[in-house]
Amino acid sequence: MLRIFSDELLNPKNFVVTLELVPGRESFGRTTDTLIGIAKDAFADGRISAVSITDNPGGNPSLSPDVLGYEIFKHGLDVIVHFTCRDMNRVGMESRALQLARMGMKNILALTGDYNGKGFGGQGAPVFDLDSVLLNSMFKTLSEKLVASGDPEEFFTGCAVSPFKTKEAECHAQYKKLDKKIVAGASFVITQLGYDVKKFRELMQYHMVKNPDIPVMASVYLLSPRSARAMNKGRVPGAYVSDDLFNKVISEWKDARQGLKAAIERAAKLGVILKGLGYRGIHIGGIHRSFKTVGAILDRMEEIENNWQDYLNEFETKDSSACYMVDKKTESVEKRSVMESLKEKLTDHYPYRILNQAHGFFFDKNAMLAPVYKKIANFFERNNKAWLLKRCLEDPLKVLFLSCQSCGDCGIQHLAFQCPESGCPKHTRNGPCGGSRDGYCEVYPDRLCIWVRAYERMKYTNVLPGFLKDLVPPRLWELNKTSSWINFHLGKDHQK
Ligand code: SF4
Structure with a gap:
C-alpha cells in the first residue's frame, strides 16, 4: 500500500x-x-x-x-x-x-x-x-x-x-x-x-x-x-x-x-x-x-x-429564502399563510401538546402513579392478558393518533410524538436522512419530513433544546407486535 x-x-x-x-x-x-x-x-x-x-x-x-x-x-x-x-x-x-x-x-x-x-x-x-x-x-x-x-x-x-x-x-x-x-x-x-x-x-x-x-x-x-x-x-x-x-x-x-x-x-x-x-x-x-x-x-x-x-x-447562491444558521438575519424568514398556520396548529401543535401531557402522565417512570402502572402491567403480563389491553385500548388509540405499526418498542417521544415506523419510510429514530428537499420527504415528496415537523412542534412549545438530544438505541425487534405500554412499564423496551 x-x-x-x-x-x-x-x-x-x-x-x-x-x-x-x-x-x-x-x-x-x-x-x-x-x-x-x-x-x-x-x-x-x-x-x-x-x-x-x-x-x-x-x-x-x-x-x-x-x-x-x-x-x-x-x-x-x-x-x-x-x-x-x-x-x-x-x-x-x-x-x-x-x-x-x-x-x-x-x-x-x-x-x-x-x-x-x-x-x-x-x-x-x-x-x-x-x-x-x-x-x-x-x-x-x-x-x-x-x-x-x-x-x-x-x-x-x-x-x-x-x-x-x-x-x-x-x-x-x-x-x-x-x-x-x-x-x-x-x-x-x-x-x-x-x-x-x-x-x-x-x-x-x-x-x-x-x-x-x-x-x-x-x-x-x-x-x-x-x-x-x-x-x-x-x-x-x-x-x-x-x-x-x-x-x-x-x-x-x-x-x-x-x-x-x-x-x-x-x-x-x-x-x-x-x-x-x-x-x-x-x-x-x-x-x-x-x-x-x-x-x-x-x-x-x-x-x-x-x-x-x-x-x-x-x-454565491441567489436563493434569498434559504436559511443560514450562522446568519441570524435569515433565521426566521419562513413565513406561512393563515391557512398553513391553521393547519399546522390543528395537525401539529395541538396534538403535540395533548400527547406530551398524556405521555408525561402515563409514561414517566418518576411520576407519582408509575408504581401503580407497573403493578397493572405486571398483572396483565402474569395472566397472559397483555393482548387484551393492546387490542382493546392501546391499538385503537395509537392507530388513531399515530398510525401506530405496533412495533412494541415505542419511539414517539424522540420524534415529538410521531411514529418513526409509519411516519418515516426509513424508520429513522436518530435524525433525518440527508434526502429531504425544501423540508419535504425524499421518498414521499408531498409529505413534510417527519423531523421537520418534530422541529416545528418543539420550537412552538419552546422545548427545542431537547430536539435530537438523545442517542436512541436500535429498535428491539423481539418486541414486535407486543404491547409497548406493558413493555415500557416492565422495563423491557429500549428505555429500560
Ligand atoms: S426525508 Fe425525513 S421522513 Fe423522509 S425518509 Fe428522510 S428522514 Fe424520513
Whole structure:
C-alpha cells in the first residue's frame, strides 16, 4: 500500500483527495473495466489517497463495493467502502463488516442510504433496521471487539452531512445529527453535493466549534448536463444544483469540449475555495470515463490555489429564502399563510401538546402513579392478558393518533410524538436522512419530513433544546407486535 487514507486524513498538514467510483449492474464489462482503469491510473498518478465505492446507488443493484474495492485494494490503492442501511438487517450488516475486516478494508463511509430502487422483479423491500448514527455505533463496538480478539486495526468510519438545506428545521436537524454521528464513532465527515459557498462556510464554522479534531472533506462533482439536471430536479437525494447553475451548465455544454473545460474549471475553483475555507480534503465525483479529467482538475487547482478568494462570488447562491444558521438575519424568514398556520396548529401543535401531557402522565417512570402502572402491567403480563389491553385500548388509540405499526418498542417521544415506523419510510429514530428537499420527504415528496415537523412542534412549545438530544438505541425487534405500554412499564423496551 503506497498511501494510507486514515493516516493522511488525520494529519492536519495534508490536503487529501479521494475519488468516488460508481459500479454498474454487471460483474464483467465495460463499466467495471473502466473503473479498474481509473483506479490504476489514480494509483500511478500518486495524488489520490483513496477511491470510495458506492453501495447500490439510487437503491438500484450494482456490483458490490466490497468485491470491486478489494480488487483495487490489491493493486495498492486504499479504498473507502460505502456501507448503507437499506438492504440488510443488523445481522447481515455485522456479518458484512466482519467480512470487510477480514479482507483488510477498514475505511467505511456509513450512510443511511437512498431509498430502494428496482431489482429483480420490481422494487426491493426497504430494510433500514439501523440508521446511520447506529451504524457508526455498530462499527465502533465492532472495532473494540476485533482489536480485543487480535485484529491489528480498528475500522476508520466516516459519515456524511448535508449542509445544503433551505429550511431552518432541516439545517438544525442535519447539524444535530452530525454531532450524534461523531459521538457514535464517526472519525471523519464528507459533505453531500452542493455549490453554495456560504453553506460550506457555515458547516465549517459550526463544526470547528463543536468537533475541531474530526476532519471534514467536501464533495466536488464534475457536472455534466445529465447530472446537473438530475440534481436540479431533486432526483439525487441530498445533492443540490440551483436553477441558475443548471442553466449555466446547459449553455456551457452546447459545445461538448467547452462544456468539459468549464466543468473542470468549476471543480478546480471550488476545490481551492474549500481548501481555503479549511476543509481537510475534497472528494471528487462524477468521473465515469477516465482519470485524465481528475488529473486536469488537480493540475488546475495547483495553478490557481493562491487566488481562491477571487472565485468566491462565483459560488454565491441567489436563493434569498434559504436559511443560514450562522446568519441570524435569515433565521426566521419562513413565513406561512393563515391557512398553513391553521393547519399546522390543528395537525401539529395541538396534538403535540395533548400527547406530551398524556405521555408525561402515563409514561414517566418518576411520576407519582408509575408504581401503580407497573403493578397493572405486571398483572396483565402474569395472566397472559397483555393482548387484551393492546387490542382493546392501546391499538385503537395509537392507530388513531399515530398510525401506530405496533412495533412494541415505542419511539414517539424522540420524534415529538410521531411514529418513526409509519411516519418515516426509513424508520429513522436518530435524525433525518440527508434526502429531504425544501423540508419535504425524499421518498414521499408531498409529505413534510417527519423531523421537520418534530422541529416545528418543539420550537412552538419552546422545548427545542431537547430536539435530537438523545442517542436512541436500535429498535428491539423481539418486541414486535407486543404491547409497548406493558413493555415500557416492565422495563423491557429500549428505555429500560
Ligand atoms: S421522513 Fe425525513 S428522514 Fe424520513 S425518509 Fe423522509 S426525508 Fe428522510
